Amino acid sequence: MLSASVKDVAALAGVSVGTVSNVLNRPEKVSPAVMTKVQMAIEKLGFVRNDAARQLRAGxxxxxxxxxxxxxxxxxxxxxxxxxxxxxxxxxxxxxxxxxxxxxxxxxxxxxxxxxxxxxxxxxxxxxxxxxxxxxxxxxxxxxxxxxxxxxxxxxxxxVDNVAGGEMAVRHLLSLGRRRIVFVGGPSSIRQVADRLTGARKAIKEVFDATLEVIEPDSLTVLSGRAAGEAIRNRPVEERPDAIFAANDLLAVGILQALMLMGTVQVPQEIALIGYDDIEFASAAVVPLSSIRQPxxxxxxxxxxxxxxxxxxxxxxxxxxxxxxxxxxxxxxxxx
Amino acid sequence: MLSASVKDVAALAGVSVGTVSNVLNRPEKVSPAVMTKVQMAIEKLGFVRNDAARQLRAGxxxxxxxxxxxxxxxxxxxxxxxxxxxxxxxxxxxxxxxxxxxxxxxxxxxxxxxxxxxxxxxxxxxxxxxxxxxxxxxxxxxxxxxxxxxxxxxxxxxxVDNVAGGEMAVRHLLSLGRRRIVFVGGPSSIRQVADRLTGARKAIKEVFDATLEVIEPDSLTVLSGRAAGEAIRNRPVEERPDAIFAANDLLAVGILQALMLMGTVQVPQEIALIGYDDIEFASAAVVPLSSIRQPxxxxxxxxxxxxxxxxxxxxxxxxxxxxxxxxxxxxxxxxx
DNA sequence: AGCTCGTAATGAAACGATTCATTACTAACT
DNA sequence: AGTTAGTAATGAATCGTTTCATTACGAGCT
CATH class of the missing domain: 3.40.50.2300 (Response regulator)
Structure with missing residues (x-):
């Protein structure tokens, strides 16, 4: 008796199954007296519609x-x-x-x-x-x-126009006077990432002495970001970029963690950092993160x-x- | 012709529906010849099992x-x-x-x-x-x-033993010499919150001059945390607590944001802060957050x-x- | 040839809700 | 009284899959 069916309800209420279905789906077609009889039966049996049967019929x-x-x-x-x-x-x-x-x-x-x-x-x-x-x-x-x-x-x-977003991010970094920019984002098979990179390249081209290096992590996670950040932190000072554009905020948060560890790299003094998505945590990061917001x-x-x-x-x-x-x-x- | 059924497959393959079902569910009961015939029919018609019907039958x-x-x-x-x-x-x-x-x-x-x-x-x-x-x-x-x-x-x-967790958090704050502690967590109808508070009270009782004030936000979100943090920041310095235990990390992140805003309150110098859950962002916060980790x-x-x-x-x-x-x-x- | 097994394939019944053509009944009107 | 119109309730058919008792067909044996 695990779960009663319309048939059980109909039997208890002394009506036909069609009527039970009407109570459920077109109450206006049912007289008040029958209505309450059926509802009481439903209550008593603890009847719960079987979604599979409904769907099967409905297609x-x-x-x-x-x-x-x-x-x-x-x-x-x-x-x-x-x-x-x-x-x-x-x-x-x-x-x-x-x-x-x-x-x-x-x-x-x-x-x-x-x-x-x-x-x-x-x-x-x-x-x-x-x-x-x-x-x-x-x-x-x-x-x-x-x-x-x-x-x-x-x-x-x-x-969202990811090309425009990428362009916007890098243009902002350039406007701060930064020229040696690193884009961290991958895998490149992800279209959003590829588009943001395209936008970044577009912005870079407009400034003759600006360069864009691409680092491609395995995934867009905090963990991958940390790895990328560590790689940058471990470089000799003169080989470090002066700005990083991360393909999303999770990466940016990870990069930030790695850079700030032991106070090695100052953000934004030595390296400016911008992320993407503007997740709620961006504003709560060690150094509140600049980002590209998407609705x-x-x-x-x-x-x-x-x-x-x-x-x-x-x-x-x-x-x-x-x-x-x-x-x-x-x-x-x-x-x- | 939106979606073919076993019947269609059976007709095309020239077998019975039961056989099609056997191909799908007990391939070992079917001869190789019939097997391939049916599989080709399935392929050709793009047959996809109807889950509703399966469930209905399976119960x-x-x-x-x-x-x-x-x-x-x-x-x-x-x-x-x-x-x-x-x-x-x-x-x-x-x-x-x-x-x-x-x-x-x-x-x-x-x-x-x-x-x-x-x-x-x-x-x-x-x-x-x-x-x-x-x-x-x-x-x-x-x-x-x-x-x-x-x-x-x-x-x-x-x-997880939330009473023990709450106790652990407050005991830690007390061990730092903090005595005027605020618990931020709510609504109190949430059992986890209530338990953590119970633990906190337990720890407080062990130290004669320690006090616990409770602030009850509407929800366990960053936004609510920010509101609670602002309320504390706006108090006269002498009425501020010296430690805050937040019922989860989202709250803690919000509180942290509010306290640090404009550098009004130093964490942990003026107010120590501990959260709960140890989410990935806890370590990436403005001031990396202490927390109670749950697996x-x-x-x-x-x-x-x-x-x-x-x-x-x-x-x-x-x-x-x-x-x-x-x-x-x-x-x-x-x-x- | 007659018999028994064993394997393959069959097809009707069942799952539970919904639909819709049909029937039953009332009330209203000529 | 007889007809019509309208409302309530009926119950068989349907959706697509799975199951299982049944049938069909050979192979192997005496």
């Missing part, structure tokens, strides 16, 4: 899948929060998968979501998966790219809206690509 | 629900990661819900998980929900409490193991309560 779930690159990164938690709130307001729920920059894990979550017949998918893709997206679409599962502008007009996307929650909620539009697409539906502008936030790590 | 899903108090808190992201990895290794998946300290959201996630007939639930409860847990158990859904030691022997739980990922994976044990419980099954010891981590914020 679709009321969930939306979200695959993020890194669940430990506050940027993505905020994004997820934005999407969840927006979905909850409309009666949908969001299933979150964490790909950890791993194409295999990404594929496995997409497969899982497909099996669950989710309504649609929000995806911050690891690599290039256009063909997989087309396959999903053919099977009736629309996808919206998040934190990434689609190269292909046939998919909606919500992102994370807004990206999440906007992507969800676009997805829902596409789910209930009219014949003439057009996908759209939303690009938010990044914003420079200057703090102590680039002042001085 | 149970292969997912586990996890409800956390705060998805933005790295402590819980780490815990979730521990549980997910552990589950993935056994072929299960984890659905994560974020209650945000809100009993309504908690209830809504429990309801959702119940409708989805999850195998079991990992829960870090907001309030007192013993009766709800008993109801879930009666319906065949076992629950393991995480980050909370069960008061009731009938439920398994995995947690977050281990808590998650252990809880999952216990849950799986209970799912496949033998008649003589006994629930267990695992309590990990907290660990003091001393950094600059309490040195000096």
């Amino acid at each position: 679709m779930s009321h969930s939306i899948g979200l695959v993020v690159l890194d669940a430990a990164n506050p940027f993505f938690t905020d994004l997820a929060r934005g999407a969840e709130d927006s979905a909850a307001a409309k009666g949908f729920s969001v299933l979150v998968g964490n790909s950890s920059d791993d194409e295999r894990r990404e594929a496995s979550y997409l497969g899982l979501f497909e099996q669950q017949r989710v309504l649609g998918i929000l995806l911050s893709p690891v690599g290039d998966i256009l063909s997989r997206l087309e396959q999903l679409r053919r099977r009736g599962i629309p996808t919206v790219l998040v934190d990434r502008v689609s190269d292909n007009a046939s998919f909606s996307s919500v992102g 994370s929650a807004l990206i999440g909620s906007t992507a969800l809206e676009l997805l829902l539009q596409e789910v209930s697409a009219e014949p003439g539906f057009k996908t759209s690509r939303v690009v938010f502008p990044p914003e420079l936030v200057v703090r102590a790590s680039t002042r001085g | 149970m899903s292969h997912s586990i629900g996890l409800v956390v108090l705060d998805a933005a808190n790295p402590f819980f992201t780490d815990l979730a990661r521990g549980a997910e990895d552990s589950a993935a290794a056994k072929g299960f998946s984890v659905l994560v819900g974020n209650s945000s300290d809100d009993e309504r959201r908690e209830a809504s996630y429990l309801g959702l998980f119940e409708q989805q007939r999850v195998l079991g639930i990992l829960l870090s409860p907001v309030g007192d929900i013993l009766s709800r847990l008993e109801q879930l158990r009666r319906r065949g859904i076992p629950t393991v409490l995480v980050d909370r030691v069960s008061d009731n022997a009938s439920f398994s739980s995995v947690g 977050s990922a281990l808590i998650g994976s252990t809880a999952l193991e216990l849950l799986l044990q209970e799912v496949s419980a033998e008649p003589g099954f006994k629930t267990s309560r695992v309590v990990f010891p907290p660990e003091l981590v001393v950094r600059a914020s309490t040195r000096g």
Whole structure:
């Protein structure tokens, strides 16, 4: 008797299963007397709808899948929060998968979501998966790219202009008079990282005596940042850069830790440091971090809206690509 | 033609649906010839199993629900990661819900998980929900409490001794010679917070001239911490405490930001500060934060193991309560 | 030839909620 | 009284997968 079914409820209330279903789904079609009888039976049996049966019949779930690159990164938690709130307001729920920059894990979550017949998918893709997206679409599962502008007009996307952000960051460092700049970011297969680097190069070119060195860590984490920071700290003073642009704030926090250890390197006096994402901890760092802010929650909620539009697409539906502008936030790590 | 079914596959391969199912679930029962025929049909039609139908038939899903108090808190992201990895290794998946300290959201996630007939639930409860847990158990859904030691022997739980942790933190502050201590933590309805406070009181009692003031913020976030810190910063110097124990690191980070603003209050010279959880950012804060470390990922994976044990419980099954010891981590914020 | 095993494949039943065409009943109107 | 219109309730069919009792077919043996 682990869980009663509509049939049990119907039997106890002395009505048909159809009527129980009506009580659940169109109460206005049911007379008050029957209504209470059924509700009492539901109460008494502790009846809980079986979602699997509902979905099977409906052909679709009321969930939306979200695959993020890194669940430990506050940027993505905020994004997820934005999407969840927006979905909850409309009666949908969001299933979150964490790909950890791993194409295999990404594929496995997409497969899982497909099996669950989710309504649609929000995806911050690891690599290039256009063909997989087309396959999903053919099977009736629309996808919206998040934190990434689609190269292909046939998919909606919500992102931030990473090239502009990278340009903005480096231009800021140059405006402080810094010339020997290091970009820390990787793996380069991550599109966001590549774009930020492209922007950085663009800005560098405008100043004849500026140079950009690239250090490519394994991942965008505090730990990798610490390793990169140590490598720089251990260089002879004359080989150290005078500014660092980190591809995200987690890296920047790690770099900062490593540089400041034992007071070896002064930030920003000796090396100015700027990160990316403007996570909440950026302002609380040893030296409050300058950063490039992205409207994370807004990206999440906007992507969800676009997805829902596409789910209930009219014949003439057009996908759209939303690009938010990044914003420079200057703090102590680039002042001085 | 949005998604083909076993029936379509069977028709194309010229076999029965039962055989297709056998190919999928017991390949050893199928002859090689038929095997390849069916696999080609699956490939050609792009057949993807319908999870709803499988679950309906099986009566149970292969997912586990996890409800956390705060998805933005790295402590819980780490815990979730521990549980997910552990589950993935056994072929299960984890659905994560974020209650945000809100009993309504908690209830809504429990309801959702119940409708989805999850195998079991990992829960870090907001309030007192013993009766709800008993109801879930009666319906065949076992629950393991995480980050909370069960008061009731009938439920398994995995947690850390928060009373000991609170005691440890305050004892450390006292050992530095601090006597006017403020505890910042709330809402007090959160059991972990209450326990840490109990521990703090216990330690205070051992030193005759020590006092403990309690400030209760609305939530355990950086923002609330900042507000609490500002309130303290704005007091006349003689009314300020000489040490603060924050109920978690997010609060501590916020407090630190507020105190250091404009260099008003020196940490740790004027006020020593210790947090709780030892999140990754604690060591990267303006003044590296002392904290009480909890083995977050281990808590998650252990809880999952216990849950799986209970799912496949033998008649003589006994629930267990695992309590990990907290660990003091001393950094600059309490040195000096 | 007749018989028994063993292996492969079959296909109907079941899971539980929803839908919808049908039936049952009332009330209102001519 | 007879017809119609309208509301309530019914219950069989459906979704896609899995299970399992049954059938089909050979091979091997006496």
